[in-house]
Amino acid sequence: MNYPDDAVLVLLDLTPAGELHSGAAGLLGAAAALGSPVALVVTDPASGGRAAAADAAAGLGAVRTLVAESADMGRALTVPAVDALAAAAKLVGPEVVLVSHSIEGREVAARFAARAKAALALDAVGVTRDEEGVVVRHSAFGGAYETESAASFGTLVATIRPGAIEERGEDRPAAAETLTVEPSGLPATTIASFEGRAETSSRPALREAGTVVSFGVALGSPDKLALIEELADSLDAALGASRAAVDEGYAPQSWQVGQTGVSVSPDLYLAVGISGAIQHRVGMQTAKTIVAINKDPEAPIFDIADFGVVGDQFAIVPQLTEAIRAKKA
Amino acid sequence: MSSLSEPLRIAVLVKEVPDTYGERHLDLETGLVDRAASDAVLDEIGGRALEAAVSHAEANAGTEVVALTVGPESAAEALREALAIGADRAVHVTDPQLGGADLGLTAEVLAAAVERLDADLVLAGNQSTDGLGGVIPAMLAELLGRPQATNLDAIGIGAGEVCGTRASDHGTMVVRASLPAVASITDRLPDPRFPSFKSTSAAKKKPIETLAAADLGVAVEDPAAPRSILISVAARPPRAGGMKIDDEGDGGTRIAEFLAQNRLV
Numbered sequence: 001m002n003y004p005d006d007a008v009l010v011l012l013d014l015t016p017a018g019e020l021h022s023g024a025a026g027l028l029g030a031a032a033a034l035g036s037p038v039a040l041v042v043t044d045p046a047s048g049g050r051a052a053a054a055d056a057a058a059g060l061g062a063v064r065t066l067v068a069e070s071a072d073m074g075r076a077l078t079v080p081a082v083d084a085l086a087a088a089a090k091l092v093g094p095e096v097v098l099v100s101h102s103i104e105g106r107e108v109a110a111r112f113a114a115r116a117k118a119a120l121a122l123d124a125v126g127v128t129r130d131e132e133g134v135v136v137r138h139s140a141f142g143g144a145y146e147t148e149s150a151a152s153f154g155t156l157v158a159t160i161r162p163g164a165i166e167e168r169g170e171d172r173p174a175a176a177e178t179l180t181v182e183p184s185g186l187p188a189t190t191i192a193s194f195e196g197r198a199e200t201s202s203r204p205a206l207r208e209a210g211t212v213v214s215f216g217v218a219l220g221s222p223d224k225l226a227l228i229e230e231l232a233d234s235l236d237a238a239l240g241a242s243r244a245a246v247d248e249g250y251a252p253q254s255w256q257v258g259q260t261g262v263s264v265s266p267d268l269y270l271a272v273g274i275s276g277a278i279q280h281r282v283g284m285q286t287a288k289t290i291v292a293i294n295k296d297p298e299a300p301i302f303d304i305a306d307f308g309v310v311g312d313q314f315a316i317v318p319q320l321t322e323a324i325r326a327k328k329a
Numbered sequence: 330m331s332s333l334s335e336p337l338r339i340a341v342l343v344k345e346v347p348d349t350y351g352e353r354h355l356d357l358e359t360g361l362v363d364r365a366a367s368d369a370v371l372d373e374i375g376g377r378a379l380e381a382a383v384s385h386a387e388a389n390a391g392t393e394v395v396a397l398t399v400g401p402e403s404a405a406e407a408l409r410e411a412l413a414i415g416a417d418r419a420v421h422v423t424d425p426q427l428g429g430a431d432l433g434l435t436a437e438v439l440a441a442a443v444e445r446l447d448a449d450l451v452l453a454g455n456q457s458t459d460g461l462g463g464v465i466p467a468m469l470a471e472l473l474g475r476p477q478a479t480n481l482d483a484i485g486i487g488a489g490e491v492c493g494t495r496a497s498d499h500g501t502m503v504v505r506a507s508l509p510a511v512a513s514i515t516d517r518l519p520d521p522r523f524p525s526f527k528s529t530s531a532a533k534k535k536p537i538e539t540l541a542a543a544d545l546g547v548a549v550e551d552p553a554a555p556r557s558i559l560i561s562v563a564a565r566p567p568r569a570g571g572m573k574i575d576d577e578g579d580g581g582t583r584i585a586e587f588l589a590q591n592r593l594v
C-alpha cells in the first residue's frame with residue numbers, strides 16, 4: 001500500500017465508549033494544513049466502534065485510517081499505543097506525527113519520540129509550514145511569550161494543545177485498513193481498574209468550551225455549587241475552579257484551571273470569587289473576554305478583567321443567572 | 330537490582346525553576362528561561378515527590394533517597410533544599426554544553442544518571458512549573474526500558490512494586506508497576522515538610538556529587554541526533570484591565586448587559 005509523500009500521521013484518542021475524542025477535529029485540521037492526514041486509532045479487539053471511528057476520522061479529513069488492535073490496550077499503560085504508533089510510522093514514513101497533548105497522548109508521543117530518536121515539540125498552539133519545513137508555535141508562561149520551534153532534521157513529533165486549533169479538514173470518503181503491530185515487549189504498568197468520570201451533565205469539555213465559569217475557595221461549601229452550576233448552564237459553559245477550591249474538595253481536579261491544571265482560551269471566562277493568583281492567571285489569561293466578580297477591589301484578577309464587579313458573589317451570581325435567562329428567553 | 334526485601338534506592342528528580350509568585354521571563358535572544366530575572370526556587374512539585382520518598386524512607390529503614398537534577402551551577406541551591414527536606418545525598422549534572430538542552434537530550438542525560446545510580450525507583454513531579462511539558466518521566470521510562478506509573482494522585486511504594494491512582498483524561502485508573510520503574514505524582518500529594526534548623530545544617534554535610542555529560546557517556550553534540558530547536562521568541566504585550574464597577578445591587582444585571590453588548594449571550 002502506498003501512502004502520500006506528504007503524509008502527516010495523527011494518533012486519535014478514543015473515549016471509553018470507543019468514539020473519537022472531541023479533540024480529533026483540531027488534530028486532523030492541523031494535519032490537513034500541513035499535508036495529507038493519515039489517522040491511527042488503537043483499540044482493544046473486544047470493543048466495538050472501529051468502523052464508526054474510522055468513518056468519523058474520514059469525515060474530519062483523514063485520507064486513510066489505520067486501525068490497530070491490541071489486546072493490551074486498556075490493560076497496559078502507554079506502551080501498546082507507542083508500539084502501534086511506531087508500527088504506523090514505519091509503514092507510512094511521515095514527515096510529522098501529531099498527537100493530542102492530553103495526559104495519555106503526550107506520554108505516548110514522548111515515548112515514541114524517545115524510541116524513534118525524533119525531535120519532540122510539546123503543547124503546540126499552531127503548526128505551519130515555511131520554506132524550510134514545519135514550524136510549531138507555542139505559548140509560554142500563560143501566553144506572556146510566543147515561541148516557535150522546529151526539528152533540526154528528521155521526523156517531527158508534536159503534541160497539540162486541545163482546543164487550540166481552529167482549522168478543520170475536509171470531509172473525505174472513508175478508507176480504513178487494519179494495522180498489524182509487533183509488540184515491543186517492553187515492561188508496562190498494569191491498569192488494574194478504571195473508573196470513568198461520571199459526566200454529570202451535558203456540559204461542554206473544559207479545554208474546548210467557548211465559555212468557562214470558574215469559582216474559587218470562597219464558595220465555602222460544596223452545597224453552594226448549584227449556584228455556580230446554574231450560572232454555567234445559563235451560558236452553556238464548562239465549569240472550572242481554582243486550585244484552592246479543588247484542595248477543599250469543592251471541585252474535582254479535572255476542573256482545575258491554571259499552571260498545574262488545565263489551560264483554557266475560551267471566548268468568555270467568568271471568574272467568580274477567584275483572587276487571580278499568577279498560577280491561576282497563566283491558565284486563563286488568553287481568554288478573549290474576562291469577567292470577574294470579587295468582593296476585594298484590590299484582587300489581582302481585576303488587572304486582567306475586561307469587566308469587573310466588586311461585590312458579593314452570593315448576591316451577584318443569582319441575579320446574573322436570572323438576567324441571562326431573561327435575555328435568552 | 331534489589332529483590333523484594335532489599336531496601337530501595339529512590340532517585341527523586343528535582344529542578345530549579347523561577348519562582349512562580351514573581352514575574353517569569355524568557356530571554357528574548359536565546360528563548361531560554363531567564364534565570365537571572367526571577368528568584369530561583371526548588372520546584373514545588375519536585376518537593377512533593379521528595380516528601381513522598383522521604384516519608385517512605387522514614388518508615389522503611391535502609392531506603393536511600395537521592396535527589397537528582399540536571400541544571401546550571403546555581404541549581405546546587407535547590408539540591409541543598411532537597412537535602413534539608415531529607416534526601417540522603419544528591420547528584421548534580423551540570424555542563425555548560427547542556428544549556429538549552431531539548432527534551433530528548435535532557436531525558437538521555439537523566440537516563441544515564443539513573444543507570445549510574447542504579448536506582449530502583451525514579452520519582453518525579455508530573456510536570457515542572459516552568460516547562461510544563463509533563464513528559465520527562467515517560468521518556469525516561471522508554472530509554473530505561475522500565476514501566477512508567479505516571480500522574481499519580483496517590484502513591485504506594487511496596488514489595489517490589491509501585492502503585493497508585495492515575496488521573497487520566499477520561500477517569501481514574503488504579504495502576505501497578507513492578508520495580509525497577511519510573512513514577513510521577515501530581516499536586517494532589519502533600520507539600521514537603523518545612524526543613525528545621527537542624528536538618529538545614531545537617532544538609533550542609535551531605536554529599537553532592539557533580540557530573541558533566543561526558544562523565545555519563547552522553548554525547549551532547551551528536552550530529553546524528555535530531556533536536557528540537559527554537560527559532561523565534563516574542564513577548565506579548567501584557568493584558569490590561571478594563572472597566573471595574575462597584576455592585577450597587579445591580580451587579581448581576583450589569584454583567585448581563587456587558588455580555589449582551591459584546592454578543593457573548
Ligand SMILES: Cc1cc2nc3c(=O)[nH]c(=O)nc-3n(C[C@H](O)[C@H](O)[C@H](O)COP(=O)(O)OP(=O)(O)OC[C@H]3O[C@@H](n4cnc5c(N)ncnc54)[C@H](O)[C@@H]3O)c2cc1C
Nearest residue numbers: 216217218242243244258259260261275279280295296313
Ligand atoms: C506551584 C504552584 C502551582 C499552582 N497551580 C495553581 C493552579 O493550577 N490553579 C490555581 O488556581 N492555583 C494554583 N496555585 C495556587 C494559587 O497560588 C492560589 O493559591 C489559588 O489560585 C487561589 O485560589 P482562590 O482564588 O480560590 O483563593 P484565594 O486566593 O484565597 O482567593 C479567594 C478570593 O475570593 C474572594 N471572595 C471571598 N468571598 C467572596 C464573596 N462572598 N464574593 C466575592 N468574592 C469573594 C476574595 O476576595 C479572594 O480574592 C498554585 C500555586 C503554586 C505554588
